[in-house]
Amino acid sequence: xxxxxxxxxxxxxxxxxxxxxxxxxxxxxxxxxxxxxxxxxxxxxxxxxxxxxxxxxxxxxxxxxxxxxxxxxxxxxxxxx
Numbered sequence: 001x002x003x004x005x006x007x008x009x010x011x012x013x014x015x016x017x018x019x020x021x022x023x024x025x026x027x028x029x030x031x032x033x034x035x036x037x038x039x040x041x042x043x044x045x046x047x048x049x050x051x052x053x054x055x056x057x058x059x060x061x062x063x064x065x066x067x068x069x070x071x072x073x074x075x076x077x078x079x080x081x
Contacts, residue, residue: 012038035062041069049078 011030013019019032031038047066053059066076 036065041065043071043074044069045071045074047074047076049076051079051081053078054080 009029011022011028012033012035013022013030014032014034016032019030022028022030035041047070049062049066053062056062063076070076
């Protein structure tokens with residue numbers, strides 16, 4: 001992974017096991033919380049939803065929140081299987 005000194009990525013997940021692995025083994029900046037409950041979401045340039053949207057009962061709520069935290073010209077990146 002390329003490190004950019006002025007870029008900070010924060011991962012959010014609801015799985016304690018996945019969060020623990022990401023933090024302890026991969027040394028990633030991850031919070032174990034649902035995105036809808038995450039109150040510290042600042043304006044950002046990118047929101048990534050990798051293989052998650054198909055598991056959500058109400059994905060439109062997540063897309064709406066993502067669009068609310070995006071800076072002008074920002075992007076939402078979604079993948080699904």
